[in-house]
Amino acid sequence: MRTGPRRASGLALGVLAGIGGFVDFGGVITSTQSGARFHTALLWTLLPGIIGFAVFAEMSGRITISTGRTTFDVIRDRLGGHLALVPLVATGLVNILTLAVEIAGMALAVRIGLKLPVPLLAALFAIAVLVVLWRAGFDLLDNTAAILGLTMLVTVAAMIELAPRYSHVAVALAHPDARTTHPAALYAFTVVSLLGAYMTPYQFEFYSSGAMEQAWTGDDLVTNRMSALVGTSCGGLITLALMVTAAVTLFPGHDVKTLLDAARPTRDAFGTAGVAIFAFGTFAVSAGAALETALAGSYGVCQFFGWDWGKRQRPREVPMFHLAILLECVVAVAVVATGVDPIRLTVVTMALAAFALPFTFGPLLIVANDPEYVGDQTNTRAGNAVALVVFAMLAVVTIVTIPLLVITRGGS
Amino acid sequence: MIARRRVELGKHVLDKEIVDADGLRCGKVDDLVLDVPDDGSGPTVRAILTGPLAFAGTLGAPAVRVARVLYRLVGLRAPKPVEIAWDHVAAIDVVVHLDLHTADTEVQTIADHARRLVARVPGA
Numbered sequence: 001m002r003t004g005p006r007r008a009s010g011l012a013l014g015v016l017a018g019i020g021g022f023v024d025f026g027g028v029i030t031s032t033q034s035g036a037r038f039h040t041a042l043l044w045t046l047l048p049g050i051i052g053f054a055v056f057a058e059m060s061g062r063i064t065i066s067t068g069r070t071t072f073d074v075i076r077d078r079l080g081g082h083l084a085l086v087p088l089v090a091t092g093l094v095n096i097l098t099l100a101v102e103i104a105g106m107a108l109a110v111r112i113g114l115k116l117p118v119p120l121l122a123a124l125f126a127i128a129v130l131v132v133l134w135r136a137g138f139d140l141l142d143n144t145a146a147i148l149g150l151t152m153l154v155t156v157a158a159m160i161e162l163a164p165r166y167s168h169v170a171v172a173l174a175h176p177d178a179r180t181t182h183p184a185a186l187y188a189f190t191v192v193s194l195l196g197a198y199m200t201p202y203q204f205e206f207y208s209s210g211a212m213e214q215a216w217t218g219d220d221l222v223t224n225r226m227s228a229l230v231g232t233s234c235g236g237l238i239t240l241a242l243m244v245t246a247a248v249t250l251f252p253g254h255d256v257k258t259l260l261d262a263a264r265p266t267r268d269a270f271g272t273a274g275v276a277i278f279a280f281g282t283f284a285v286s287a288g289a290a291l292e293t294a295l296a297g298s299y300g301v302c303q304f305f306g307w308d309w310g311k312r313q314r315p316r317e318v319p320m321f322h323l324a325i326l327l328e329c330v331v332a333v334a335v336v337a338t339g340v341d342p343i344r345l346t347v348v349t350m351a352l353a354a355f356a357l358p359f360t361f362g363p364l365l366i367v368a369n370d371p372e373y374v375g376d377q378t379n380t381r382a383g384n385a386v387a388l389v390v391f392a393m394l395a396v397v398t399i400v401t402i403p404l405l406v407i408t409r410g411g412s
Numbered sequence: 413m414i415a416r417r418r419v420e421l422g423k424h425v426l427d428k429e430i431v432d433a434d435g436l437r438c439g440k441v442d443d444l445v446l447d448v449p450d451d452g453s454g455p456t457v458r459a460i461l462t463g464p465l466a467f468a469g470t471l472g473a474p475a476v477r478v479a480r481v482l483y484r485l486v487g488l489r490a491p492k493p494v495e496i497a498w499d500h501v502a503a504i505d506v507v508v509h510l511d512l513h514t515a516d517t518e519v520q521t522i523a524d525h526a527r528r529l530v531a532r533v534p535g536a
């Protein structure tokens with residue numbers, strides 16, 4: 001039997017994964033930038049994004065619950081060590097870049113009010129991430145970040161205040177607008193970057209290992225499905241608002257070059273208070289995502305090499321887990337400290353995130369169809385049909401990402 | 413007569429989790445060592461190799477160099493791949509069970525060294 005609070009905390013995990021996934025610093029930047037550059041012409045990406053996210057999250061959650069084992073454990077088991085190295089390295093590199101992006105996001109959010117150098121702030125926040133991951137329990141960390149991240153709902157309020165033409169929004173959600181889709185390469189690159197921001201690899205690793213941390217069982221399969229849905233809908237609504245408000249205020253002629261540009265819609269709606277709430281919300285979702293990303297990276301490595309891992313145990317019981325987190329944070333800060341433009345880093349990282357997705361999605365799809373692993377919880381025929389479409393979409397994205405990165409010179 | 417179960421080394425042993433007698437996870441089966449006697453009798457499985465260095469060894473020299481950096485980080489200057497004698501395998505199901513208590517052994521070399529570093533931090 002499942003008690004209410006337990007279900008609620010399970011749902012919180014899903015909602016956080018949804019909000020943290022859709023709306024982290026990567027999401028804030030890519031969504032506002034696409035609104036500023038292409039008006040509502042990219043709103044249609046939300047639907048495939050939401051479907052892809054839900055399918056990916058539900059499948060990795062179900063595999064973990066039904067096997068009692070985690071993503072990289074089963075991937076290595078099924079593919080063998082050498083082949084499994086491909087998803088491990090691809091997601092590992094993307095995780096470190098994503099961590100750099102989220103830490104830079106925390107720094108930029110604070111810089112709106114306090115003009116300190118980005119590398120200094122980034123180093124401080126990386127230390128803060130380390131301390132929190134050292135001390136705080138999983139549930140506390142999970143729930144706090146989820147609740148604070150809800151401040152990003154301010155963008156939904158801003159959308160209501162700015163009153164876009166909702167009929168136009170509804171049309172744009174289902175139909176790409178051909179008039180505002182030029183230049184084509186930049187448009188295509190932005191699609192890739194948005195998809196990577198919706199579905200960043202860390203979320204799925206965090207979500208499925210998080211289910212382990214909370215010791216989900218067969219009874220939680222329903223919660224698993226529910227939270228994949230509720231979480232993505234919440235995150236999707238915020239993303240929609242970010243894009244639409246940016247389209248209303250910034251299009252045409254204004255680009256998102258700084259976080260302050262991204263905050264302009266909320267400023268137009270609610271003045272300085274709006275900017276303050278937006279900055280706080282951005283900080284919260286970036287912090288939540290930074291914690292999740294650091295955990296996800298370490299989960300993956302430990303599961304691959306078979307070391308004990310987790311927030312449930314004391315650090316000395318899981319030394320490699322904490323060592324991996326430390327290394328990730330050091331490298332992430334080093335990336336930020338190179339002085340690379342954080343906005344550009346964000347957009348490129350999100351594109352690379354999209355690039356890396358099929359390397360884990362593919363193996364998981366194989367495992368989810370293998371009764372030797374998941375027993376009677378294999379994919380349904382309909383589930384497989386949707387999953388194959390998602391996989392095909394991700395595969396196309398992977399093929400075009402690198403050429404597009406070169407042609408658009410990193411989406412600038 | 414003892415019932416026998418067919419175990420395929422590649423499918424059922426390689427890349428599996430190793431769990432010790434206390435239920436602690438202590439790495440993966442990264443490689444296997446066969447004994448091939450000179451006297452013409454058949455080869456037998458001698459040991460399990462485990463740890464990042466053992467895994468890197470299956471990939472080649474560049475990977476071994478990367479693994480050595482990792483060991484140096486935790487203060488191990490001359491690491492060797494960890495060998496677990498096959499006699500210590502107690503059972504094989506979805507994981508490989510050992511009859512050892514790894515706290516008394518060197519099975520988790522890298523984790524044990526990392527533990528010494530981690531344990532110095534307050535709150536560990």
